[in-house]
Amino acid sequence: VDNPVDWYPWGDEAFAAARERDVPIILSIGYSACHWCHVMAHECFEDTEVAAVMNERFVNIKVDREERPDVDSLYMSAVQSLTGRGGWPMTVALDPTGRPFWGGTYLPKPQFMELLDALHQAWTDKRDELDKSAASIVAAIGKATRPKSDVPGLDVINQTLKKIAGAFDPEWGGFGKAPKFPSPHHLQLILRAFMTSRGDGAKQVIATTLDAMASGGMYDHIGGGFARYSTDREWLVPHFEKMLTDQAMLVRVYREAYSVLGRPADRQVVEETIEYVLRDLRHPGGGFYAAEDADSPDADGNGVEGLFYTWTPDEVRDALPGTAKAEVRQVLDWWNITRDGNFDGRSIPNRMHARGQLVRPAELDAARLRLLEARSERRRPGLDDKVITEWNAWFLAALADAAMVLRRPDWAAAAVANGEFLLAELRDDTGRWYRTWHADGGARHRALAADHAALVEAFIRLGELTGEARWLETARETADTMLDWFWDPVDGGLFTTPEDGEELVVRQKDVHDNATPSANSSAANGLLRLAALTGELRYRNHADRILQLLASVIDAAPGAVSNALLALEMWHRGTVEIVVVGDEPTMVRLAQTIWRPDAVLAWGEPYDSPLWDGREPGHAYVCRNSVCDLPAVTPEELYERITGRPLPDGATIAPG
Secondary structure, three states: OOOOOOEEOOOHHHHHHHHHHOOOEEEEEEOOOOHHHHHHHHHHHOOHHHHHHHHHHOEEEEEEOOOOHHHHHHHHHHHHHHHOOOOOOEEEEEOOOOOEEEEEOOOOHHHHHHHHHHHHHHHHHOHHHHHHHHHHHHHHHOOOOOOOOOOOOOHHHHHHHHHHHHOEOOOOOOEOOOOEOOOHHHHHHHHHHHHHHOOHHHHHHHHHHHHHHHHOOOEOOOOOOEOOEEOOOOOOOEEOOEEHHHHHHHHHHHHHHHHHHOOHHHHHHHHHHHHHHHHHOEOOOOOEOOEEOOEEEOOOOOEEEOHHHOEOHHHHHHHOOOOOHHHHHHHHHHOOOOOOOOEOOEEOOOOHHHOOOOOOOHHHHHHHHHHHHHHOOOOOOOEEOOEEHHHHHHHHHHHHHHHHHHOOHHHHHHHHHHHHHHHHHHEOOOOOEEEEEEOOOEEEEEOOHHHHHHHHHHHHHHHHHHOOHHHHHHHHHHHHHHHHHHEOOOOOOEOOOOOOOOOOOOOOOOOOOOOOOOHHHHHHHHHHHHHHHHOOHHHHHHHHHHHHHHHHHHHHOHHHOHHHHHHHHHHHHOOEEEEEOOOOHHHHHHHHHOOOOOEEEEEOOOOOOHHHOOOOOOOEEEEEOOEEOOOEOOHHHHHHHHHOOOOOOOOOOOOO
């Protein structure tokens, strides 16, 4: 909906207008799939009374946080320093130089009008106080993370695991109280601990959480994929927006759990989530869209949260014409769809009454497909159809990984298509990357450190999937671009913005793992893998310095460093390098499907790396920190080299 506020995009024009008029700036930051952003837009920004005040007394800037996470992160830090909390929609008052002096989140119209009046009065009568406030806020958010002299020891991982375990909900899984977020990096870290210890406690955390999340309403039982988070402890009522990032992170953790625990339900979640993205979030050219909204239109055109995903018993019956009453009852009972409902008189399909029992009989699987077909005729939630480089890279890495381990050539083809889309649409002729792409406007905004770090990981995975040397070369080129433009030569680590980027009031570093990994923890993981595959010590040296930088973050915020700790564990344990030389499809398949989190794989086309020096066709080599075992010439020998144990009696390895 067009609203009457005179919005400027973020940029010089807006700040020049504020200086010329001598008025403050109202900065509004949100994102397409944000329910409360839409609510505030309707209540305030579409209101002519509100707009008149905003236009008369302020210069107004609207920012999509997904397009400009650097701007969002900077001013979110300011809001959190002022209020102790943050969220979206975020409203920040700035002076004409961009310094913040007030910040908050959602406000209904009456409070927002009071705020506008108070800000105007303060700007008119108390300018000196605002100037002091802005200076102190900028000083607070500009405090740099200082590196430690050494990479932390493994003991900090155990200490952090104890703190995470202390927040575990033993009944419903997950961590902390409602609202509950998936915390996939916590789960990956605990899964690594289980692989080492085989302890029942770690297994309980993983199994309880994965079962509860996938059995509740946060998981889309009809169409696959996960909503952003659960509003309750039990994972029943989600905030219904579905974002590409969550699909990427949860595909990865469910796939890893399947490889370790072997539970068919985890594999089903992986398959259905990937199918959802390929069906509903894929651009014909191969890119992946950002998100779907929580709201969809009702019969009167009003947005209603969750309407698209919820059911009544009559709607189920209408979707299954000609089906016997007993079979319809079986469908209703399976997904707990009742007359009273569990959400505003409607039912969110779930399996909470049979937690973890997700694998369906054939007749129920057929019914699910019919329900999905009927649901597809409904008016869909709004689609945020921009392609975000970082998010595509995360899903690409998860997709390539799942295609390898689960042997899905159709997923492999989709992964390659996505990699080629990113190269064609989001990298320029000089090798510089862009952050976002729109079908109607192409690429825009220079990529940030997080984009580059995610791309390095994605292209490494594509190389391991395809055996094509071009993908590893692209990973190397992207890492070099990242280090050339974002590296801090003084304290180490990556700045969020490039050296030649727009100068914000503070140049920050992204160091906390939240819904997605931080740029720095992601880069540490990718650089360690790249060093193992290429033999280039400079990648390892940069990873060392990132981990020294993150050491102080690990101490201060143990709940926001799990991905950093995955990199730290790899740093201590070292990498396992596997090279399969020549046409050996069975050994390649074996190396791809035996999952080790510390392993990297080279096969197919040789490239410039010590890994390939002096290698003989028909042999497979397993090395640990560049020290190699005797070469394997049979799949059985390779199995023993990778796992450290012989193939079990009676077991066979299928041909590749």
